[in-house]
Amino acid sequence: MPATIMKKKITLKQIARELDVSISTVSKALRNSIEISEDTRQKVQAFAKLYNYRPNNIALSLKNRKTKTIGVIIPDIVHHFFSKVIRGIELVANKRGYNVIVGLSNESFDKEVINMQMLANGSIDGFILSISKETLQQQDYHHFKETINQGMPIVMFDRIVNEINCDKVIIDDLKGSKNAVSKLLSNGCENVAIITTKDYVSVGKLRTQGYLNALEDFKMSPETDLILKVDDELVSEDHLESLEREIEGLFKRNKNIDGVFAVNELYAIIAMKVARNLGMRIPEDIQFIGFTDGVLSKHATPSLTTVSQHGQLMGEKAAELLIDNLEREDEMEHYTTIVIETELIERNSTK
Amino acid sequence: MPATIMKKKITLKQIARELDVSISTVSKALRNSIEISEDTRQKVQAFAKLYNYRPNNIALSLKNRKTKTIGVIIPDIVHHFFSKVIRGIELVANKRGYNVIVGLSNESFDKEVINMQMLANGSIDGFILSISKETLQQQDYHHFKETINQGMPIVMFDRIVNEINCDKVIIDDLKGSKNAVSKLLSNGCENVAIITTKDYVSVGKLRTQGYLNALEDFKMSPETDLILKVDDELVSEDHLESLEREIEGLFKRNKNIDGVFAVNELYAIIAMKVARNLGMRIPEDIQFIGFTDGVLSKHATPSLTTVSQHGQLMGEKAAELLIDNLEREDEMEHYTTIVIETELIERNSTK
DNA sequence: ATAAGTAACGAAAACGTTTGCGTGTTGACA
DNA sequence: TGTCAACACGCAAACGTTTTCGTTACTTAT
Numbered sequence: 074m075p076a077t078i079m080k081k082k083i084t085l086k087q088i089a090r091e092l093d094v095s096i097s098t099v100s101k102a103l104r105n106s107i108e109i110s111e112d113t114r115q116k117v118q119a120f121a122k123l124y125n126y127r128p129n130n131i132a133l134s135l136k137n138r139k140t141k142t143i144g145v146i147i148p149d150i151v152h153h154f155f156s157k158v159i160r161g162i163e164l165v166a167n168k169r170g171y172n173v174i175v176g177l178s179n180e181s182f183d184k185e186v187i188n189m190q191m192l193a194n195g196s197i198d199g200f201i202l203s204i205s206k207e208t209l210q211q212q213d214y215h216h217f218k219e220t221i222n223q224g225m226p227i228v229m230f231d232r233i234v235n236e237i238n239c240d241k242v243i244i245d246d247l248k249g250s251k252n253a254v255s256k257l258l259s260n261g262c263e264n265v266a267i268i269t270t271k272d273y274v275s276v277g278k279l280r281t282q283g284y285l286n287a288l289e290d291f292k293m294s295p296e297t298d299l300i301l302k303v304d305d306e307l308v309s310e311d312h313l314e315s316l317e318r319e320i321e322g323l324f325k326r327n328k329n330i331d332g333v334f335a336v337n338e339l340y341a342i343i344a345m346k347v348a349r350n351l352g353m354r355i356p357e358d359i360q361f362i363g364f365t366d367g368v369l370s371k372h373a374t375p376s377l378t379t380v381s382q383h384g385q386l387m388g389e390k391a392a393e394l395l396i397d398n399l400e401r402e403d404e405m406e407h408y409t410t411i412v413i414e415t416e417l418i419e420r421n422s423t424k
Numbered sequence: 425m426p427a428t429i430m431k432k433k434i435t436l437k438q439i440a441r442e443l444d445v446s447i448s449t450v451s452k453a454l455r456n457s458i459e460i461s462e463d464t465r466q467k468v469q470a471f472a473k474l475y476n477y478r479p480n481n482i483a484l485s486l487k488n489r490k491t492k493t494i495g496v497i498i499p500d501i502v503h504h505f506f507s508k509v510i511r512g513i514e515l516v517a518n519k520r521g522y523n524v525i526v527g528l529s530n531e532s533f534d535k536e537v538i539n540m541q542m543l544a545n546g547s548i549d550g551f552i553l554s555i556s557k558e559t560l561q562q563q564d565y566h567h568f569k570e571t572i573n574q575g576m577p578i579v580m581f582d583r584i585v586n587e588i589n590c591d592k593v594i595i596d597d598l599k600g601s602k603n604a605v606s607k608l609l610s611n612g613c614e615n616v617a618i619i620t621t622k623d624y625v626s627v628g629k630l631r632t633q634g635y636l637n638a639l640e641d642f643k644m645s646p647e648t649d650l651i652l653k654v655d656d657e658l659v660s661e662d663h664l665e666s667l668e669r670e671i672e673g674l675f676k677r678n679k680n681i682d683g684v685f686a687v688n689e690l691y692a693i694i695a696m697k698v699a700r701n702l703g704m705r706i707p708e709d710i711q712f713i714g715f716t717d718g719v720l721s722k723h724a725t726p727s728l729t730t731v732s733q734h735g736q737l738m739g740e741k742a743a744e745l746l747i748d749n750l751e752r753e754d755e756m757e758h759y760t761t762i763v764i765e766t767e768l769i770e771r772n773s774t775k
Numbered sequence: 776a777t778a779a780g781t782a783a784c785g786a787a788a789a790c791g792t793t794t795g796c797g798t799g800t801t802g803a804c805a
Numbered sequence: 806t807g808t809c810a811a812c813a814c815g816c817a818a819a820c821g822t823t824t825t826c827g828t829t830a831c832t833t834a835t
Binding site: 094095096097098101107108109110112113132134135136137138195 | 812814815816817819820821822
């Protein structure tokens with residue numbers, strides 16, 4: 074095959090040289106400035122079209138001191154919820170002329186910091202992020218504070234922390250889980266267990282609280298043995314067997330469990346599996362509700378009743394918030410927190 | 425709350441002014457040039473550290489004419505396979521000092537073109553992409569050709585097209601599906617059906633061919649009625665009921681089906697559900713294998729035997745290929761195609 | 776003492792834009 | 806013919822770097 078002729082990207086300077094005019098004339102001609110005669114304007118535009126001229130983004134970014142790019146840092150991308158959020162972010166970002174650059178913290182504090190530093194040096198105009206578990210555990214938020222201090226706006230979603238002053242998009246974890254548990258209780262469940270995470274994950278804590286609140290509403294007192302706090306480290310990759318054993322233990326110790334609320338989809342699915350193996354019928358003998366609506370819930374058998382977080386909507390709202398902030402003229406800083414309503418999606422794991 | 429004092433990002437110029445030296449001196453001092461005296465070097469570096477100086481990425485990009493950023497265009501991000509690929513890309517990109525900027529084509533030709541144009545104007549050094557269905561259908565690849573012609577390298581993965589000359593990372597769809605179907609046949613299946621897509625999706629076509637090859641190997645002749653070509657449009661969002669009905673029809677017309685190979689995970693899961701509703705036992709009466717290993721396969725009941733595509737590995741290889749290309753000195757263009765081996769992950773839907 | 780060499784720094788160009796302002800040419804009008 | 810607009814264009818600065826090439830001032834050797 075013959076070496077193909079490359080039509081490298083053309084610049085204003087090259088157009089100027091070809092047409093024997095100055096760079097500024099070319100620039101103005103392309104932007105339809107009235108300073109330029111009809112004649113040369115047409116000439117320049119024709120030439121530019123012919124060579125498919127497009128202004129260099131980097132040069133524009135440098136000149137305008139804004140990149141029209143937003144940085145997104147999330148703990149994991151192979152995760153239904155987070156990818157839905159990204160889809161939402163990308164949707165409105167694109168609509169408003171922005172690009173999206175993603176960094177994965179992989180739930181690690183160091184990677185989160187590195188990633189933010191890598192992007193904060195002019196590559197982006199602002200951040201949208203969800204805090205990694207390790208960061209939440211260590212409670213070290215200096216990188217967020219510094220970033221904000223340098224004048225770079227941040228929007229946090231889902232996994233947030235009150236200590237940081239910035240825009241936030243969250244769901245009402247407490248209300249969502251309270252509703253879910255209430256649903257189980259009104260459906261006749263008398264011994265509802267909860268499968269949750271250790272408390273340092275803020276959402277886990279809130280969802281546990283919602284469980285307790287629901288019990289209280291129904292004048293029932295919580296039993297410690299019905300609260301299973303799973304160590305997330307164990308579940309991280311493929312140590313699901315230990316989780317299964319823990320849940321099995323829960324069921325065997327409490328034969329009367331007739332309802333389970335799990336703080337995420339996977340826990341619920343696994344719990345259903347264990348229950349079925351123990352001979353319980355769903356939803357006749359025992360009912361299940363999970364938090365975080367994903368593919369598993371929809372396609373499991375029986376399909377799982379879940380609390381939907383509306384991930385895509387969260388992403389959209391976060392992007393709106395950030396871009397509004399970026400394009401706002403007045404420098405008055407006022408931070409808003411958007412609360413997305415959760416929704417109970419009823420399927421076949423409940424009566 | 426008092427207005428916080430902002431420590432805006434500091435530049436070389438500001439350091440120079442503060443320390444009463446020239447910009448070049450500051451730059452050299454920070455890069456440990458021997459031209460600079462020990463004295464001023466220390467002074468500059470101390471000042472820089474104090475004010476947390478970091479070189480502006482955009483300025484560097486402009487000067488070096490490379491952004492250290494790679495653009496990724498995929499059809500959908502809420503998809504286990506694609507998110508795994510992104511994870512792989514991000515992993516090696518990060519390791520090699522690159523950022524990743526993602527664009528979603530949403531399976532649309534126009535959005536694919538727009539997205540590429542948006543990024544090709546200097547924002548990135550090269551593309552990694554998987555072609556949208558609409559583009560494959562229309563067979564209009566001019567945007568790829570133009571991009572490559574402008575000297576911007578492209579690496580395609582999974583959904584590729586031979587017509588374009590560039591690096592590629594694919595799996596051996598034919599071999600993978602042939603292996604899967606052979607597995608069913610050696611397990612004793614005598615009437616294996618395939619649930620596949622319309623032919624314009626290249627991978628669907630290849631996987632169908634693998635199915636036929638396997639039959640041939642076992643001296644069996646294909647029956648047209650055992651080949652179900654699903655119209656993808658119908659399945660796109662939530663029109664799964666029609667898919668269920670189609671599959672139900674397949675089973676009812678061919679009572680003797682004892683094995684099913686589906687070209688993706690979802691089809692297999694739904695087929696299993698339909699089969700179970702029809703009273704068939706899995707894997708005793710009928711066995712299932714799906715392509716594309718995802719969360720559904722692992723957590724379904726029974727868990728689904730699948731052909732794993734090793735999405736993360738694909739992403740890693742694609743990124744290696746692209747970055748190697750970007751950092752190669754010699755301009756000799758030679759395109760390589762990496763074929764990732766598929767792996768049959770046996771679970772409980774087969775004997 | 777003078778030539779040569781060296782150490783330490785600054786000026787300027789370059790990357791590709793946009794834009795305020797200066798400047799030359801034309802034409803009209805007094 | 807001289808003055809003044811209007812028109813059409815170019816210059817140069819700016820965004821923040823890096824790097825080449827001077828340019829000093831001082832030291833060393835002859």
